[in-house]
Amino acid sequence: MKIISRSIEIDPEECIAQARLICTLSKSQTKRPGPFASSTHDEIQFEFRDGGCNEFFRLIQEELAKKRWSVQPAKPTTTMNAAMSDRSHRTGISGIENHLQHQLNVQHQSISGAFQDLNNLMQQAKDMVNISKTIANKIQEQRSDLTSDETIRFRSYLLSLGIDNPVTKESAGSQYHDTNGIMTLSDAFCRINRARGYELISPEDLLNAAVHMEQLNLPVRLRVLSSGIKSFELTNHNEEKDLKEITNQVESAKSMSADQLANLIGIPVIVARERLIAAETNGLLCRDDSIEGLRFYPNLF
Amino acid sequence: MAATKIADISWFHDFPPFFTLQPNLDTRRKQLDAWCSLLLDYCRLKKVCTFDVNDASKFPPFFNAKINRQLDNHFIQILLEELRSRGNIEWEDKNKRRCLIFWNSLEEWAKNVYQWITSRGMNRTVCTFYELLHGDDTRSADFHNIDPKLFRRILHELEKRGQATVFSENGADGVKFL
Numbered sequence: 001m002k003i004i005s006r007s008i009e010i011d012p013e014e015c016i017a018q019a020r021l022i023c024t025l026s027k028s029q030t031k032r033p034g035p036f037a038s039s040t041h042d043e044i045q046f047e048f049r050d051g052g053c054n055e056f057f058r059l060i061q062e063e064l065a066k067k068r069w070s071v072q073p074a075k076p077t078t079t080m081n082a083a084m085s086d087r088s089h090r091t092g093i094s095g096i097e098n099h100l101q102h103q104l105n106v107q108h109q110s111i112s113g114a115f116q117d118l119n120n121l122m123q124q125a126k127d128m129v130n131i132s133k134t135i136a137n138k139i140q141e142q143r144s145d146l147t148s149d150e151t152i153r154f155r156s157y158l159l160s161l162g163i164d165n166p167v168t169k170e171s172a173g174s175q176y177h178d179t180n181g182i183m184t185l186s187d188a189f190c191r192i193n194r195a196r197g198y199e200l201i202s203p204e205d206l207l208n209a210a211v212h213m214e215q216l217n218l219p220v221r222l223r224v225l226s227s228g229i230k231s232f233e234l235t236n237h238n239e240e241k242d243l244k245e246i247t248n249q250v251e252s253a254k255s256m257s258a259d260q261l262a263n264l265i266g267i268p269v270i271v272a273r274e275r276l277i278a279a280e281t282n283g284l285l286c287r288d289d290s291i292e293g294l295r296f297y298p299n300l301f
Numbered sequence: 302m303a304a305t306k307i308a309d310i311s312w313f314h315d316f317p318p319f320f321t322l323q324p325n326l327d328t329r330r331k332q333l334d335a336w337c338s339l340l341l342d343y344c345r346l347k348k349v350c351t352f353d354v355n356d357a358s359k360f361p362p363f364f365n366a367k368i369n370r371q372l373d374n375h376f377i378q379i380l381l382e383e384l385r386s387r388g389n390i391e392w393e394d395k396n397k398r399r400c401l402i403f404w405n406s407l408e409e410w411a412k413n414v415y416q417w418i419t420s421r422g423m424n425r426t427v428c429t430f431y432e433l434l435h436g437d438d439t440r441s442a443d444f445h446n447i448d449p450k451l452f453r454r455i456l457h458e459l460e461k462r463g464q465a466t467v468f469s470e471n472g473a474d475g476v477k478f479l
Contacts, residue, residue, distance in 0.1 A: 287318060
């Protein structure tokens with residue numbers, strides 16, 4: 001991966017300086033195949049709205065130089081020596097017991113070593129996640145010998161790793177129902193990857209999946225809004241009813257801006273603006289465009 | 302006459318969206334209808350017969366200080382063109398700077414003037430433009446104090462119908478109604 005350009009751009013709509021970092025991905029050099037050998041979407045663009053671009057740029061250059069992904073994760077080797085000398089006893093039940101004990105020691109060392117130093121943790125993150133998942137399952141199956149206090153403490157560690165209640169897998173779904181039935185693709189992308197925790201999906205993956213949703217009769221479908229923004233909406237979404245409701249909201253408030261509507265019913269501003277414009281196209285609302293901003297009124301014409 | 306608020310002529314004038322050209326074409330049609338009515342009623346009330354585009358920003362119907370809204374130049378151009386297409390204004394110059402305003406059509410005006418003259422029994426008398434436009438006797442007439450340019454156009458229309466003769470004597474313009 002190479003950084004090809006770093007720029008500061010002024011966003012004409014919002015009139016604030018936005019720092020941008022653009023990175024290109026070069027073709028994979030290793031023999032390990034990923035889902036794609038190469039892709040036309042080979043650029044990653046970072047946009048910094050609140051600063052931090054320079055700091056991030058410095059850190060990313062450091063990491064590219066270190067190439068930590070080529071380094072084999074350090075495996076504890078010290079305990080192996082002790083086991084080697086007892087080769088003669090590694091068969092039979094005692095051998096199995098020794099082997100299990102040895103594995104537990106390795107895990108214990110791995111966990112304590114990782115928590116001591118954050119950098120090491122990053123390196124061993126993949127191992128950590130797998131081990132944590134295993135232990136999480138053990139808690140559930142009540143096969144471990146942890147006390148209930150320790151169980152609670154351990155579950156809080158899991159939470160901070162991004163693994164919610166290990167029993168429920170519906171956490172992503174329940175969050176979704178709070179969004180009033182519509183969510184932009186970028187929001188969905190963030191939430192899905194947060195819930196997955198590992199084996200993240202790429203934006204391309206999400207888009208490919210989205211395109212096929214309606215055909216597969218899923219409860220969610222892709223919808224392209226008039227501004228070109230793609231979003232997910234529930235398939236039982238009724239356009240006419242939705243627009244009438246929005247018109248009623250505007251009527252009770254006498255007039256409304258996209259910001260106000262977004263705050264009121266809990267949808268993104270982009271989507272609120274699109275809904276208001278849709279109501280205007282249907283003749284339910286009319287617009288007032290002045291230096292005070294763009295507002296919508298009930299259509300009294 | 303007590304000062305008439307423009308909102309009394311058309312309540313739309315206090316409605317902020319009235320000052321934004323509506324993108325929805327059906328809504329826009331109704332908006333333009335409302336604007337044309339408002340402008341013609343205002344001009345009839347105040348006897349405004351001519352309009353200069355350079356004075357647009359000072360023209361009371363085009364802004365409302367109470368709600369802090371005003372028409373932009375683009376919208377004003379569209380309104381003027383709409384009025385022209387309805388026969389309510391005529392451009393005096395090619396550059397479209399000054400125009401004559403017809404809150405009544407020329408035919409309506411001709412009828413209006415002739416009827417007033419006939420009801421006063423003034424047929425076959427000679428009158429000067431001045432006494433017709435500004436004289437005390439004509440205070441109640443719609444044409445009282447209108448712009449002389451407009452008046453001349455109305456009289457020429459009556460001439461075409463054979464209902465009047467226009468002439469000039471000693472520098473004063475006069476008309477004889479037949």
